[in-house]
Amino acid sequence: MTEVGRIFTPYQTKFGVPKQGGMVLSDESYIELSPKFSLDSVRGLDIGQFIWILWEFHQCEGKEKELIRPPKLGGNEKMGVFAARSPFRPNNIAMSLVRLIRIESQDSKVKLFLEGADMVTGTPVLDIKPYHPIADSPWTEYPAPWFVKEPLETKHVEFSCEVPEDYKELIEEVLRLDPRPAYHDDPGRIYVNHLRRLDVHWKVYGETIEVVKTVQKGK
Structure with a gap:
């Protein structure tokens, strides 16, 4: 699989990166597309719309696990890897929902500026897809998993x-x-x-x- 670009964020290390996309909105980040992609590749994306980013857990290579210990559960309870969003996966693929703020092109470099990113700076981006409210929303009400605390606890x-x-x-x-x-x-x-x-x-x-x-x- 070939990356389509890299995302650059305020987060220099894994510690402190938001656990999900959309939790921090003042963290303006940007994806710089690979040189082979021009503005034609993002034609039709609208400023302000939400987009899916598929990206690689590139700092977790060689650590595949079937059972993981989510940090927010205290590090003691185990869950199956397919029941959680742990980075230690059979394939190091993640996805995040972010909001497109603007698109810039300079010196043949296309940049997509975003809010709500949850990746370490320099993370490889594998694909970009538009969010469609009808197709991407659940077709029936579904309760949050038992381990998700609502509302979100903050300090x-x-x-x-x-x-x-x-x-x-x-x-x-x-x-x-x-x-x-x-x-x-x-x-x-x-x-x-x-x-x-x-x-x-x-x-x-x-x-x-x-x-x-x-x-x-x-x-």
Whole structure:
């Protein structure tokens, strides 16, 4: 299978990447199509519409598992790989629903700018398909799986240090989802998220996440 491009996101490492697409909307990302694809390949895609991205779990090679331990279940309960969205799959293929913001073409490079991505930057993209509400929506009501908590549990985010203004919304959206594995419960521990060119240091106490330090990296 040949990739059709690469997606570039704020997420420099797997830790802190949203668990599903659409959870963080201030994370403008883009797909840069492979050189063989021109604007003709995206003709008919409408700005503002939702699209499916099929992509590769390229950092999980050689780790196929039949039973997995979803982190959000505490790391103790096992589920079948086909009952979960674990990256450790027979074929390292994932899919995400994102929203198309704009399309740009410069120097023969076509870029699709998106919101709601949930991939590490540099992830190979295998295919792009339009979302069709009629075809892609369930034809009958279906309850969420038992392990999905509704509504989504979130934390309150506070800042006790200086934060670049153009990062603040992104940091809040990422951290309110509490990126820690469910089995982590150490109030004194400092965690670090790598977002674009900023290292974000934070800790948890109760229902609050406190950002204690940020470090800018390069240009």
